[in-house]
Amino acid sequence: MFKQYVLPYEYDALEPYIDKLTMETHYSKHHATYTKNLNDALAKLGIESDNIIEIQSALADIKDPALRQAVRNNGGGYYNHNLYFAIMSPQGGGAPSGNLEAAINKTFGSVEALKEKLTALALGQFGSGWAWLSAKQDGTLQVSASPNQDNPIIEGTDFTPILGIDVWEHAYYLKYKNLRGDYVKEFFNVVDWDVVAANYESIKK
Ligand code: MN3
Numbered sequence: 001m002f003k004q005y006v007l008p009y010e011y012d013a014l015e016p017y018i019d020k021l022t023m024e025t026h027y028s029k030h031h032a033t034y035t036k037n038l039n040d041a042l043a044k045l046g047i048e049s050d051n052i053i054e055i056q057s058a059l060a061d062i063k064d065p066a067l068r069q070a071v072r073n074n075g076g077g078y079y080n081h082n083l084y085f086a087i088m089s090p091q092g093g094g095a096p097s098g099n100l101e102a103a104i105n106k107t108f109g110s111v112e113a114l115k116e117k118l119t120a121l122a123l124g125q126f127g128s129g130w131a132w133l134s135a136k137q138d139g140t141l142q143v144s145a146s147p148n149q150d151n152p153i154i155e156g157t158d159f160t161p162i163l164g165i166d167v168w169e170h171a172y173y174l175k176y177k178n179l180r181g182d183y184v185k186e187f188f189n190v191v192d193w194d195v196v197a198a199n200y201e202s203i204k205k
Helices: 020-045 052-057 065-086 098-108 111-124 180-187 193-203
Strands: 129-135 141-147 160-166
Touching: 020 065, 052 065, 065 160, 098 111, 098 141, 098 193, 111 129, 111 141, 111 160, 111 180, 129 193, 160 193
Parallel strands: none
Antiparallel strands: 129 141, 129 160
């Protein structure tokens, strides 16, 4: 049984950048539903693994197409939001330091250049989806975008997300309406780069 990531901050803690009603709905409705539907699908399949990365990497082993799609959508929804909620914090903003900063500078030139690339991917994602900063074991970074609840793991790459920007309308519409660009700009005010750096270190071998 997968359990939702427990928010270490209140629903209103990310105000004014992410509003309370959006956080409450996103966490207690959307994410709770992904988690329940993932558990329901895994129960039907008799899958008892508690490793969500392995499950997402082995979708092709699920023969029933409807259950495979259910695990893809809801497993992605479960995993992606655990990451998204964890990399935001009322103490967020600022810039990364240490190994992550060095890797960002090497790959993208600067933190500002990385933010510009992520913003372009977030705005360029047609319809619902995500923009990602991901890493692989040798420390390489990449940015990408995915539709729906997909991510670089589901897509079969050897990259693991360390930062995700949810660009489903449910992530911003109550406050920002159609202005996805305003949401993405303000999102960077709540990114907890210490958590992103810890994610990076956990993937690097
Ligand atoms: Mn969402």
